[in-house]
Amino acid sequence: MIGLQWEIIIIAILAAITCAILGVFLVLRKMSMTSDAISHAILPGIAIGFLITGTINSPLLIILAALMGLLTVAMTEAVTSTRLVKEDAATGLVFPALFSIGVILISKYASNIHIDTDSVLLGEIAFAPFDRLVIREIDIGPKSFWVLGTTILLNLLFVLVFFKELKLSTFDSNLAATFGFMPILLNYMLMGLVSITIVSSFEAVGVILVIALLIAPAATSYLLNDNLKNMITLSVIFGIISALAGYWIARWLDASIAGMMATVSGLIFFLVYLLAPGQGLVASVRRRQRQKLEFAQMTLAMHIYNHSDDSENIEERMKGKLGYHLGWSVSYIEKIVKRSQNSGIITVKDDLISITSKGIGFVEAANMLISSKYHPSFQRLRNEFIIFTGN
Incomplete structure (x- = not known):
């Protein structure tokens, strides 16, 4: 028998894993908000199921x-297919209508049980361990253990069996259809599992945390890796970190556990969004700054190259005259000239700038780049200049 604290943590980890497995496909398919729509629209199904069975x-x-x-x-796609409204508007029309029906059914016929709208939206993971699964008077643990564990197995089985089909239909649905993979059927199967994942988690952690665990870890992994298998793995890891860190911070601050887990998942995404080495905001800003400097080097190299045989207008190659010809400030000229010297593109002697053999190759490759043609030197130059990488 494990302690209550660890049961809460295990439930949170199980919820994180089951959401992370499918979340990657939602992010890659640009269906992140569809998960939000489904998480609200399932409420009528829960209400109708309760009215039929009399139990939750x-x-x-x-x-x-x-x-x-x-x-x-299906309703969203049907409305979108009319081409009278776009998909986001269709989603905004469909799920509020279904959610409202669920709210009405619950408030009218199930108001005396704990399946209220606050429970569905916010959940309370601290109470989840008290809902026990007892078989023949034997307590075999919180019900959430078994429900979420089963959902994880279903999601894993689906991804493992249909991984090739899911991968192809996610990135090119038309090609998937050509190969006979039935992308529409795969999409409905995926959405069905997303619905099962949401309903199996909402009572323990609430819809808000489920959406956060579906999208935030997957979006975070997307910023760090473009390999699908690695993305799924990273998504699971980030989900588990969010669950663990969220629980301990919530306990320290005496705050909502589910709310703190969702907050941590958002903070992790924000940090990666800022600091990711490839696609992070800081890296993007630095890359743009470097591109600007390299384009200035390209301009300088082309200017010197075009006047390298012009003995009558030698002042075109004079460092002190570049400001007039290129419209650059003195400080910017010093910066670009020094950078170009360090790169071996030009040499400077007695204020006269000359282009090197490497600089000539750089200019020739740059001309090919501008004309959108491939040049063999791209492979060599891209190790030093990012303008030849296409990034």
Whole structure:
């Protein structure tokens, strides 16, 4: 028998894992907000399931919730196919209508049980361990252990069996259809599992945290890696970190556990968004600054190259005259000339700038780059100048 504290942590980790597995595909398919729509639209399915069975513990609730998620996707696509409104507007029309029906059903026929809208949206993971699964008077742990564990197995099985089909249909649905992979069917299967994932998690952690765990870890991994398998792995890791850090910070601050987990997942994304080595904001700013300097070097090299045989206008190559010819400030000229010297593109002697053999190759490659043609020197130059990498 493990302690209550660790049961909460395990439930949070299980929720993070089950969401992270599918979240990557939602992010790559640009369907992040669809998860939000489904998370609200499943409410009528839960309410109808309760009205039929009289209990909130029946598997029928999960089945009807999954069907309601598929209905949300189908209705959104049907409205979008009319071309009268765009997909985002169709989503905004469909899920509030379905969610409102669920709220009405619950408030009218299920107001005396704990399946209220606050429970669905916010959840309370601290109470999840008290909902035990007892078989023949034997307590085998919190019900969430088994529900989330089963959902993880379903999601893993789906991804493992259909990984090739999911990968192809995610990046090129037309090609997937050509190969006979039925991308539409795969999409509905994915949305059905997303619905099951949401409904299996909402009572323990709430819809808000489920959405955060579906999207934030996947979006974070997307900034760090472009390999699908690695993205899924990183997404699971970030989800687990969010769950663990969120729990301990919430306990330290005496705050909402689910809310803090969602906050931590957002903070992790924000940090990676800022600091990711390839696609982070800081790296992007530095890359743009470097590109600006390299384009200035290109301009200088072309200017010197074009006047290298012009003995009558030798002042075109004089360092002190560049400000007049190129419109640069003195300090900027010093910066670009020094940078170009360090790169071996030019040499300076008695204020006269000359282009080197490396500089000639640089100019020739630059001309090919401008004309959108490939040049063999690109491979060599791209190690030193990012303007030849296409980034």
